[in-house]
Amino acid sequence: MQNLLTFGARHRLITLIILTLVTALCATGLDKLRIDTSFDSLISDNDPTKIAYETIKDEFGSDNTTMIYVRSENLWTEDRIAALEEMHYALEDLPFVQRVESLFNTRSIRDRDGMIESSTVLDGVPFDASEMADAKARALYSPLVVGNFISEDGTVTAINVSIEKDPTDPEFDRHAFEAMNAAIAPYTDAFDESFQVGPPRVNEETTVSLFADFSRLIPLSLGVLIVTIVIFLRNGLACIFPLLTSALSIVFAFGLMGHLGIPINILSAMVPSLVIVIGSTEDTHMLASYLQGLGGGDADAKKSERRRAATFFMVRQLGLPLILTSVTTTLGFSANGFAEMELIRDFSYSASMAIAANAVVTILTIPLLLTIFGPLKSRLHTHNPSSETPEEDLSGIVGAILSVFRRIVEKPKTVIAVSAVLFVVCTAFGFQTKVSNDPIAFFKSDHPLVQNVEQLAEDLSGMEIFYINLDSTEDFAFRQPENLRKLAAIKQYIMADGRFDNAISIADHLSMVNREFHGSDPAMMTVPDTPELVNQYLLFFQRGDLESYISADYERANMVVRHNIHNSHDLKLAVADLTAKVHEIAGPGLRVHLVGQNLMINNAAEDLIAAQVQSVLLLLAVIFIMMSLVYTSVIGGLLSLIPNIIPIAVIFGVMGIFDIPLNPGTATVAVIAIGIAIDDTIHLLSTYAHESRLTPDRMLAIRRTQTHQAIPAISTSVALGAGFLVLMDSNFTIISQFGMLSAIAMIAALVADLIVTPVLMSFVRLVGLDEILMLRVGKSVFENSPLFDGMTPYQMRKTVLLSETQPFKAGDRLVEQGTVGDDMIMILSGQVVVTLDQNGKTTRLAERGPGGILGEIGFVQEQERTANVDAVTDGEMLVFNAERVRRNMLLYPHIASKLNQNIARILGARLAATSQRLGQFEEAGKTS
Known part of the structure; x- marks a missing residue:
């Protein structure tokens, strides 16, 4: 893993060539991109009425109808009716028009002095006032005309145009909209107001709004990113790196979309903004870790060496979390790929590719750039982050926020109770959430x-x-x-x-x-x-x-x-x-x-609920399994989920309270929020697992974890929240709602991660799979120590990691005779000697090397130490504190059982040896 993450730093030229070639290849797909705003993408592939709809449409005509609205306070004049007639026939001449209905071909049936008259409402243009008045009367008399083709006051009329869509023309709606506009344009000046309303216009307005969103939201997202990074990292150069990785990722993603035939739709138009904001989170974590590495490096070393050392420090710190967060965020977007609605599926594919591309680009690019252009001064920490008072290490806004959060964490019962109540209340309101999938509702009310x-x-x-x-x-x-x-x-x-x-x-x-x-x-x-x-x-x-x-x-x-x-x-x-x-x-x-197409679109709204539940459960299951494997514990998997379920409950609670519907935009929020929010959780848990190896004090480990992760967690959450709020400026209601809810989710996730997660961490001790695999302990230790009898290599390593490792130097006294303690010691490396001070004399009792066990009786029952233990050489020992081991092993009962069994055997062997020696002394006394 380390080789992969440092590839860019170790092979700069090769990395640059790879990035250049891939960028060039993907760029060739950009001109193949197409936009799909059709209603078909809003319909479920498995709609049960689809076959019947197609059959009925073929027989009775298309329901793809555009209404040409015409209004004039004095509509019934010769010139206006003539213009209306010209409109009718101009529309009929369009090749895609199936049928045109208006006052000129709608049947009027009327009794005329005992004679039944059957004619069209308008049979041409009336030439005198009497005929015009009669035509108006016919229009207003027929119940089939009023409300369909003429308003009750006779000032508004409509021409209904049924359209047969050409499935081979991907831009049919634009062509149809423009053709109908061109057909009626020569005659619109005759009226006070005229416009067309129908699927072609809806789709064309959607396309226009998409491009408007592109041109406005991308610069805003970039601005938010730059401001956030500068404020929190206090380094202007640091904002260049995320901009570069975002730009490359967008080219990769949209180029692949072009090659694979995945269209841009109303949702995938968010992808550039999402990549800019979401993609920058890992960049921020990496930069924060790099700056932290600068603080612990040799200030007198060469610039290149300092940059390289800080870069490799960053990789060591973030290796596993970086991979995990990239996977979970990508999964968050790809989970929607199972949706039956094409609109959501295409968005899922495009966003997943973009986030995955960003992960690859980030892993290759950031280490490369940092070794060349990385800053050489950090303004983040005032002291060493591993100090005993880490709360003093951070200054400014982050320090103030962290201080507040720490005071709250000191009341764990209150935190758990409030979290539980919040979850229940929000879930209850969440059940009131309604669904919506109407294209007109996608636009804001003032459109x-x-x-x-x-x-x-x-x-x-x-x-x-x-x-x-x-x-x-x-x-x-x-x-x-x-x-x-x-x-x-x-x-x-x-x-x-x-x-x-x-x-x-x-x-x-x-x-x-x-x-x-x-x-x-x-x-x-x-x-x-x-x-x-x-x-x-x-x-x-x-x-x-x-x-x-x-x-x-x-x-x-x-x-x-x-x-x-x-x-x-x-x-x-x-x-x-x-x-x-x-x-x-x-x-x-x-x-x-x-x-009807309208009903199928509406039916798909119900599928949004099933798709949402399916996607959320699938993602939670994958994350649970993955995190359980990573932390080698089911509890570890659950621990990673709890802080990320709370934001989901908050989202649905807000939707229920404020009557925000579940629509194609908001339906994606939950899984995306989980995929993003798990990022900070993974970094927190990974850092906590590392810090727990350095100190047996869980609360100190938690405080150090908070210090290390406060800046990236707070800065990325604020950046994400602000970035999502940018989407509220979209032309589309569903995008605005998506942005608002996602911003709320990010802030809720931040609060959960920095308050709920530390409380939960205080009850457990986690061991990462990477720690187990990377543990370096001599083979002789495991082979020679009876403490590990019957354990697998995995269990042996985990036992070591769940205890406290302490170094010692030659001459150090490890155990003082006469003191009281309950620690058991196992020598990992080096040599120690056991001595007894008695009657002013020191008696050498035994020597112990790697695998040797000392203090096992005190581990079972706290008591006075009966001998001294002194280091003969430098080495390292494993300290088993009885209470800490008991707590740490709660998550691993099988290992605890074997450990206790082996300790019992050791005690039994020692007791047997002692009894044998006593017997020998007694026998010697009798013979003497």
């Missing part, structure tokens, strides 16, 4: 698109469309009045319910004719009573008038429903109620399908 959508809904009907499709196996089923009445009953429920704006079916067309046959009596706006009347009334319509509502064989009827519900939770409830009612009305004889 022109949102305002246009609301204006359309207020003057006419909402832009959202779905179909209610009834299917029968009987011939000409929907020429039968009883089935038509079912359509009418569904329409009656929809209008009475009030949540949907409008609904039209063949039943409305026939009811309108029936009304006119009964002298325009509103009470007769009902379905005709007999099949004969149905057949007669159908003669008033052409096939083109009804093709959106009835199949050619009259076995399938289609109702078009329009609404303006852009809250997925509300739409879900409304559709659920409607579905139940439609099935009730339709009965067992008819098959029912509620389908």
Whole structure:
């Protein structure tokens, strides 16, 4: 591992060549990047209504409908109606247009002095005031026209354009939007206001907003990064390194996206900002460790030697944590790769590649740069970080914050109680979180698109469309009045319910004719009573008038429903109620399908919850297993999770309290927060494991750990929080919400790491797998010492690491006769002699070398030492304090059992030897 992490420092030229070649290769993929803002990416691949939707769409026409909104206070004039007609036909001429509906081809049925008149609302442009007034009257008279093509006051009209999307054109929406704008542009000056609302515009506005976010958020993120690093590391040069690694990582990631065909979408537009902010966290940890290494180096050495020494100190300190945090952060993003929604999957892929690329670039680049350009002076520490009073080592803001946190940690019961209450309360509010997946809701309320959508809904009907499709196996089923009445009953429920704006079916067309046959009596706006009347009334319509509502064989009827519900939770409830009612009305004889792109997008919102839970559990499981292996203990795995579960609870609590929905943006927050927040936890646990080897005092080890990690933990958390807050300036609501929640998660994670984690650490002693593997103890120690009988090499090494290692020099007295103690000593290296002071004489009792055990009786029961132990040569010993060993071994009961068993055997052997000597003395006394 050390060789990997120091590769850049040891092989500068090779590293530079590798980075240059990889950058050049990835850069060739940048021109292959494409943007995908289509609604298809918001739909689950496994939506059960997808097949039925495609079938119904093929038969009754696309629900991909754009409304051309036109308003004029004096609409009914010759020049304006002429301009409106030109718009209609210009739109019809577009190659991708399937159907155009407006006042010029909508059927009007009206009783004229006992004669039934069937014509379009506008048959060309009226040439005099009388004809114009008559045309306006026809438009305002028809219930099929008002609310669909004309407002109640006659000042607003709409042209509905059904579009057949070209799946081979990745930029179809932009082309369609621009083509429709170009088609209507010559005529818009005739009106007070005109605009188009529909999927092409939504997608085009999304694309424009994406580029606006790119140009604004990236510089802001860079600014936040620079300011944070300068403030906390107090070194201007240090901010250059993260900028370089971020730039290379972005080129790597976006180049790979281009080569792999992964598009940029509304979420992956955040990737540059995320890389800049998240990627800088490890840079900051590395720089802080480098500056710490400067403080402990030889100030008189050459500059190059000082830089190299500090760099290698950094690598030794951060080797395992650096690898672990890179893996967990990447996992945090990649966990969303299992989502059924393409939008989230593509974001997961792009972000994972970017973070992984940043890890590789950082590992190669930072050591290289530090050995050449690394600063030579550190302003962070006023004393040695290993001093006995580490709380005095940090000054400024970090020192003040750390001082407050330490006072809180001194009350562990309060910390645990408050944390538990906070978790429960936030979790309870979290269950109130709703889901949302509507593209219009992605934009902020003051966006022109949102305002246009609301204006359309207020003057006419909402832009959202779905179909209610009834299917029968009987011939000409929907020429039968009883089935038509079912359509009418569904329409009656929809209008009475009030949540949907409008609904039209063949039943409305026939009811309108029936009304006119009964002298325009509103009470007769009902379905005709007999099949004969149905057949007669159908003669008033052409096939083109009804093709959106009835199949050619009259076995399938289609109702078009329009609404303006852009809250997925509300739409879900409304559709659920409607579905139940439609099935009730339709009965067992008819098959029912509620389908539409809008509904599939809404259905995918429900998948967000399942995907979120799945991703969070998967990531937690992976982290738990990984950390349990790293710290060789299940408790170690749990310890790493607890501080990172708290921020997740806080996120969902905030969402529930402030009614922030779970949407494609916020759905990714939890796993990303875990992946990032575990970073500081890993660094804390790794440093604590290291410090615990240097002192038996757990609280001192914790204080030293806090001192070492305070600057990188606080600075990275503040940088991350500020960086995520930058995203609140996005044009998209879901990105703003993502930024705010992520910032909250970072601060919550910081508090948990510097308060909750130290409290939890005070109860355990961790041993890292790297410490076990790297432990250097002579083989003879394990072979010669009865203390390790029956233990595996792994258990032997772990036992050594769970005790306290102390060096000694020749002449040192290790044990003083007459003192009271409960420490047991094992010699790791060197030679010691055991002597007895008695009657003014010193008697040499024994010598002990590597593997030798001393003080085993005191370890079992504290008592007065009966002999002296003095060092003959320099060496190292292992000190087993009875109470500390008991506490440390709580996490490792199997090792504790073997250790106690071996101690018992040693005591038994000593007792047997003592008894034998006593017997020999007694025997000698008898013979004498």
